[in-house]
Amino acid sequence: MTEGALIYKKIDAGKTAGQMEEVTLIPKKAIDIKLEADVITPDSFAGKTAGEIGMLSVWQGPETYPLSDFFEVMGNAGSSAAETLIRIKGDAMRVKRIGECMSAGKIEIEGSAGMHVGTGMKGGEIIVYGDADSWAGMEMLGGLLHIKGNAGDHVGCAYRGKWHGMKGGRIVIEGSARHQLGGGMDGGEILVEGNVEGFCGIRQNGGLIVVKGDALRGVGAEMAGGTIVVGGKIQRFAPGFEFVSMENRVTSGDVELIGDFKKFTGDYAISKRAKGALYVSIDANPEL
Template sequence: MTGMTFLKTQEPEERLDLSALVPARLKGLSSAEIARIAIGTSRRGVVVGDVFAVSGDDPSVLRFAGGSPRFDRIGEAMAGGEITVEGDAGARLGRMLKAGRITVTGSAGMHAGSAMEGGVLRIGGDAGDFLGGPLAGETMGLKGGTIVVGGRAGERAGDRMRRGVICVAGEAGDGLGSRMIAGTIVVGRRAAGTPGRMMKRGTLILCGGAERFAPTFVDNGPADILILKVMASAFAQGEVGEVPFDGAPMRRLGGDTAVLGLGEIFLPL
């Protein structure tokens, strides 16, 4: 058996809903049946065969040969298997991911990893706003798993994050870790705006510093603690990979004291 490939034959004229193209829902279907699955979001009635040439017979390993910022909801609620996107992805990439692995070589739209519970989501380029954050009306964002971004993240990454890990190699937009409940976020470069606003618990490691902080954070001074070394080692040996801190002492801020105040932010000395 060989993995299943969706070769993009043309750029879609509308945004597409690709949530049906996950291993569990494709199991047992022929290429002809898959080609008839509806993926359009308008009255045109777009189906898989209008945009992709389908090949292969193992739906546990899916490959999108050619991406697009109009490819929304890739890997939504996936409970196992592997998806690779060669190019960009649209909104809600990996939303509600439970298990498995999603890899995007390009960039992704907003709400990537929203309500994710497990698994690994890797984005080679940039991530849009609300990375790992909730949709409107939801009370929790990322609930578990690992998100790794090779570029920058947009605004409000980790909003209402409950657990799990987000690692961003580049910069982060305003509102990083806002309303954070728990979990860990690592940012390799500078965080814009005021990170950690209204965070109750959780850890932000801002290796490039931040633009400013809310006055409700308390400066605890230099922190030479073992957990930083343990985390750096664990990340390097796990799914996150090498991180831009090595366990050396860092400056620690506690907060946000406007709410529960048990969160922490680590900065370079």
């Protein structure tokens, strides 16, 4: 990809965060069997003292344990989710479902996050300063999930056996992501600064996916709607797309992308009524 080939601009409303009370979680020990910790949300912590937060239950295998068995809990939560900041000071790659269905507030993970971080998220903000395991932002509805490192498979995806994935909100990945990013996506926005692997945007119905780097194969396979923009090279282009035009600007909601693109529509291999839009860098894909 040529440096600066794709310019991404987003118009922000400029929100000012209110005063937040901080709860700090510090891992006590290495975790062997992964934890199911959907209680780690501002919604669950709101109105509770550090002692009460420590008594919240998490699953490890077939048993439940208090959160305080695994984390030192410091600080009391705010009176509402919106007034609560949770800071995890350490790696949480073996802690699943952090921020699940949260509606407001903020979570900062000073390390990596386990599977399903931000699943079903409705609002608020999660910042992961390391990597995120698979299923990050699954079926997300609102809010911001910001991953500073890399992400695994199925970001913003629909769960197994379902057709509809992310419906709203925004996911930003500063590194790269793996397979099936945005699968079944109905709305919202995903931005990947690096590369993606196979089947990015598979079965996409709406929303916007922007990949600044390269894509392996199957981009937009079975998509019926929505927009995908790839600033790098697509190694194996899906056959069900038809060339429409040359473009130098893509707009979607409050996002503007500037570059030299070939616009395709599809995936006509699935439906002749498909309305998906795929924009591909001209410089990185001269053979298309």
